[in-house]
Amino acid sequence: MNTTLIGDTLIVFGRELRPVLRDPFSVVFSLAQPLFFLALFAPLIPAAGGTAETLQWFVPGLIVMSCLFATSSTGSNLQFEMQTGAHERMLVSPLRRPALIIGRALKEIVPTFAQAALLIAVTIPFGFRPDPVGAILGLLLLCVFCVGLGALSYTLALASRNQEWVFWGVQQTLLFPLLLLAGMLLPVDNGPEWLRVLSRFNPLTHVVEAERALFDGRLLAPEVAAGVVAAVAVAAVGLFIGTRAMRRATG
Amino acid sequence: MIETQNLTRHFTVNKKTVEAVRGIDLRVEAGEMVALLGPNGAGKSTTLRMLTTLLPPTSGTARVAGFDVTTQDREVRRRIGYIGQGNGAGHSQRGRDELITQGRAYGLSAAAARERAGELIASLGLTEVADRIVSSLSGGQRRRLDIAMGLIHAPGLLFLDEPSTGLDPQNRANLQEHIRRLRAEHGTTIVLTTHYLDEADHLAERVVVIDHGRIIADASPERLRSEHAGDRITLTFDHAEEARRVAAHPPGLIEGARIEHDGTRVVIEATGGARLVPELLRILEKENSAVVSVEVVRPTLDDVFLNLTGRSLREDGADLPGTTGGKDEVA
Ligand SMILES: Nc1ncnc2c1ncn2[C@@H]1O[C@H](COP(=O)(O)OP(=O)(O)OP(=O)(O)O)[C@@H](O)[C@H]1O
Ligand SMILES: [Mg+2]
Numbered sequence: 001m002n003t004t005l006i007g008d009t010l011i012v013f014g015r016e017l018r019p020v021l022r023d024p025f026s027v028v029f030s031l032a033q034p035l036f037f038l039a040l041f042a043p044l045i046p047a048a049g050g051t052a053e054t055l056q057w058f059v060p061g062l063i064v065m066s067c068l069f070a071t072s073s074t075g076s077n078l079q080f081e082m083q084t085g086a087h088e089r090m091l092v093s094p095l096r097r098p099a100l101i102i103g104r105a106l107k108e109i110v111p112t113f114a115q116a117a118l119l120i121a122v123t124i125p126f127g128f129r130p131d132p133v134g135a136i137l138g139l140l141l142l143c144v145f146c147v148g149l150g151a152l153s154y155t156l157a158l159a160s161r162n163q164e165w166v167f168w169g170v171q172q173t174l175l176f177p178l179l180l181l182a183g184m185l186l187p188v189d190n191g192p193e194w195l196r197v198l199s200r201f202n203p204l205t206h207v208v209e210a211e212r213a214l215f216d217g218r219l220l221a222p223e224v225a226a227g228v229v230a231a232v233a234v235a236a237v238g239l240f241i242g243t244r245a246m247r248r249a250t251g
Numbered sequence: 252m253i254e255t256q257n258l259t260r261h262f263t264v265n266k267k268t269v270e271a272v273r274g275i276d277l278r279v280e281a282g283e284m285v286a287l288l289g290p291n292g293a294g295k296s297t298t299l300r301m302l303t304t305l306l307p308p309t310s311g312t313a314r315v316a317g318f319d320v321t322t323q324d325r326e327v328r329r330r331i332g333y334i335g336q337g338n339g340a341g342h343s344q345r346g347r348d349e350l351i352t353q354g355r356a357y358g359l360s361a362a363a364a365r366e367r368a369g370e371l372i373a374s375l376g377l378t379e380v381a382d383r384i385v386s387s388l389s390g391g392q393r394r395r396l397d398i399a400m401g402l403i404h405a406p407g408l409l410f411l412d413e414p415s416t417g418l419d420p421q422n423r424a425n426l427q428e429h430i431r432r433l434r435a436e437h438g439t440t441i442v443l444t445t446h447y448l449d450e451a452d453h454l455a456e457r458v459v460v461i462d463h464g465r466i467i468a469d470a471s472p473e474r475l476r477s478e479h480a481g482d483r484i485t486l487t488f489d490h491a492e493e494a495r496r497v498a499a500h501p502p503g504l505i506e507g508a509r510i511e512h513d514g515t516r517v518v519i520e521a522t523g524g525a526r527l528v529p530e531l532l533r534i535l536e537k538e539n540s541a542v543v544s545v546e547v548v549r550p551t552l553d554d555v556f557l558n559l560t561g562r563s564l565r566e567d568g569a570d571l572p573g574t575t576g577g578k579d580e581v582a
Contacts, residue, residue, distance in 0.1 A: 003358050015352045019343035085337025089400065092303050093356040094329040248307065 008095045012103025016077075017110065027111060034066045034115050035122065041185055052127030059123055059130075060211040061184040063116045064142060064204075070108040071146040072175050075157030075167060078104065083162055097243040105150025109143055131217030138214035145207050145231035151238030155245045182208045203230035252408055252440045253279040253302060257311035260297050271297040273464035274311065279442060281407075284434060286455035287444040288552060290564050294464040295444040296336055299410050302442070303333045316408050329357075332406030336413050339397045342386040346377060346396045349385070350403055357404035364403070371399040376425070390417045398426060402433070409433070411443040415450060423447070427454055448552040448564065460556060467559050472552060479558045480550035481508065482524030484531070486517045487544045502534045515543075525549070 081087040160166035182204035188195055199205050210227020260272040272294040279285055287295045300306040302315050304324040313320045316330035340349045347368055354364025372381045375395045380388050394417045415423045433439040445451050451458050452472045460468040488494045491514050498512035508521035525547050535542055556564045
């Protein structure tokens with residue numbers, strides 16, 4: 001009867017992933033999404049060094065973005081299960097509270113790994129050169145950050161309870177400024193002073209910069225350290241708030 | 252198994268405080284089978300959700316299976332099973348998968364969980380639908396799946412929140428059988444809530460009546476009946492005149508009983524009424540009052556509730572399954 005946090009997480013993760021795997025259409029559809037962004041945004045980016053350099057800058061950001069979209073909506077699936085009794089049934093089981101959050105977040109992350117692989121495969125012919133070790137480390141770093149984000153999304157779902165529009169309203173209102181401030185799709189370097197300052201305070205900025213450094217193969221760059229700190233901090237804060245919200249929820 | 256002290260829960264809704272549970276003191280010994288009975292909104296689910304660690308109490312304490320529900324919640328969760336009022340299976344999941352996941356969550360090995368899931372699927376009549384997606388199941392099939400999930404780890408203490416709501420009579424009987432067997436074979440302690448008066452009556456040895464968040468009675472169904480409601484004897488006469496006479500000058504035998512008179516009928520409510528009938532008829536015959544027919548109705552738990560609170564459990568209408576399910580038992 002001895003269980004572990006990892007075992008518990010795998011149980012939740014397995015449960016969440018099962019319906020996704022049974023519905024391959026949705027997976028294929030989600031795979032195509034970042035390709036649209038690539039096709040529509042990459043040409044807009046001002047780069048002196050041509051396509052290869054643009055991709056080197058743009059693709060890591062795009063990978064972060066797909067993961068962000070997926071994990072920040074974790075809570076939406078939860079809301080539905082809160083309305084039935086499925087969430088309550090998981091809560092009353094001895095599964096560890098953080099496992100309920102991490103398992104759900106990981107389920108959102110896994111498809112984004114497939115997206116990342118596809119993006120890389122598609123852009124290599126155009127000159128994108130990811131460092132293999134750096135890319136793997138980058139994806140792991142992304143996992144850490146996105147678990148934190150998933151936890152916050154979970155908290156938001158608990159807080160907005162049965163009001164879906166509140167959930168989506170808050171999620172969109174927070175996500176897009178964070179995304180833009182992080183210089184994910186368009187660089188903020190040429191923006192006004194206040195924008196650049198604000199951008200420094202956005203943990204996502206540091207994660208994106210760390211990803212770019214890692215994909216470039218600059219594994220020991222200071223950006224990487226900053227990104228790790230930012231990701232771990234977001235994960236820790238997210239899990240703390242998430243498990244606390246779960247204990248206090250009156251749902 | 253369960254011991255609560257002044258267990259209380261308030262909710263704040265639109266800045267108003269709802270006192271859902273107001274100081275419940277409840278003690279349940281190992282092996283007991285207890286039914287919580289009460290109208291909609293009485294606080295049954297809230298009580299159960301506090302006992303199962305799903306909801307922190309506003310004040311008061313509860314120890315369940317030897318552990319405190321607020322400070323040792325995980326220990327409590329490992330030792331109990333809970334079948335909530337809602338449906339526990341995810342809509343996009345398959346029943347069998349959910350059962351196996353549930354078993355794994357309680358620490359069963361994959362093989363053991365699979366085997367146990369198979370057993371429960373067979374015994375709850377879910378064989379045909381277990382491998383279908385849950386959203387395609389009927390309400391009763393989903394309910395049985397919930398029950399299977401609650402039983403998968405054979406808990407020593409099982410909470411069921413309206414387990415039989417939505418089940419047809421045959422499946423209700425089947426569920427009751429399951430619950431009885433659990434107790435007989437494993438000595439499981441069972442706490443359930445129900446709207447079905449006859450279910451509380453037949454299944455539980457102890458009925459805790461809850462109203463407005465308080466326990467207002469706590470005894471075996473027989474005791475509740477004999478203390479809080481009498482048998483109802485309906486005598487029908489040939490003429491209204493005779494009925495009136497009997498109602499006005501009742502035989503000494505039924506002194507103290509509640510007597511009502513309506514047309515040609517006289518309704519007498521008396522404790523142990525069924526045993527009074529032969530003697531009563533003899534007396535009336537001597538008095539030349541011709542009784543055309545006699546009907547004796549044993550009191551239901553609804554009568555008990557009515558006498559305790561002045562309200563019927565059934566009066567608030569159609570959403571109460573007990574309206575049809577718990578209909579009169581005629582002795
Ligand atoms: N999460 C909640 N937030 C606010 N109020 C609640 C909440 N849960 C229950 N209540 C209120 O507490 C009271 C008791 O509710 P509870 O669900 O315990 O009743 P119940 O006895 O289970 O009723 P039913 O027979 O309808 O299931 C009700 O007035 C209900 O509106
Ligand atoms: Mg209820």
